[in-house]
Amino acid sequence: GAGVSQSPSNKVTEKGKDVELRCDPISGHTALYWYRQSLGQGLEFLIYFQGNSAPDKSGLPSDRFSAERTGGSVSTLTIQRTQQEDSAVYLCASSLSGGESGETQYFGPGTRLLVL
Amino acid sequence: GQNIDQPTEMTATEGAIVQINCTYQTSGFNGLFWYQQHAGEAPTFLSYNVLDGLEEKGRFSSFLSRSKGYSYLLLKELQMKDSASYLCAVRGDRGSTLGRLYFGRGTQLTVWP
Numbered sequence: 001g002a003g004v005s006q007s008p009s010n011k012v013t014e015k016g017k018d019v020e021l022r023c024d025p026i027s028g029h030t031a032l033y034w035y036r037q038s039l040g041q042g043l044e045f046l047i048y049f050q051g052n053s054a055p056d057k058s059g060l061p062s063d064r065f066s067a068e069r070t071g072g073s074v075s076t077l078t079i080q081r082t083q084q085e086d087s088a089v090y091l092c093a094s095s096l097s098g099g100e101s102g103e104t105q106y107f108g109p110g111t112r113l114l115v116l
Numbered sequence: 117g118q119n120i121d122q123p124t125e126m127t128a129t130e131g132a133i134v135q136i137n138c139t140y141q142t143s144g145f146n147g148l149f150w151y152q153q154h155a156g157e158a159p160t161f162l163s164y165n166v167l168d169g170l171e172e173k174g175r176f177s178s179f180l181s182r183s184k185g186y187s188y189l190l191l192k193e194l195q196m197k198d199s200a201s202y203l204c205a206v207r208g209d210r211g212s213t214l215g216r217l218y219f220g221r222g223t224q225l226t227v228w229p
Contacts, residue, residue, distance in 0.1 A: 004158075033216065042120070042222060043219040091159070105161075106161070107160070
């Protein structure tokens, strides 16, 4: 079946503008994760959705960042009033249930965000 | 906090064996993953260890020692296509951090002919 898809693949925006990044997880996967990969840095956890539970937002770097997941499937990560330090690759991953220790997270191709 | 260390870069020649080390200090441990990431692409799953010992999968093997907070990824019979970044990631403990992965910065491996 199809893997995790993300859109857009690239986004260039001006400082101060809002952006929305979209993630379509693998069908049937109830767990969804957002990570950020900055140049020369490791992947940084942002937020985690598990079924109908309240999301784990503890990784969001500021209140300019928010995410939602509609209908237990598609997720949107929104960055308001973008700053240059927000420039990074934003990766989405999904897994079957999020509850098993060995469960693999499958990553999408990412959205490359550049804030000018 | 969480600290995961791995070398920044490694080089090797085609046909050789290379070992990429990863050490971790985390507040909880519920498994260690290795991912491969080619430039501009998504990370892809390579291996998973939760118990001590060696897991072998074809040309790739991964080892874990929980008491030492140490893992390595062993790549045999290197091929040019193995040139990529290799990411070590530790899964959080059950509870509030369940699900999230803590990643190292990745080891960029270059395979020369």
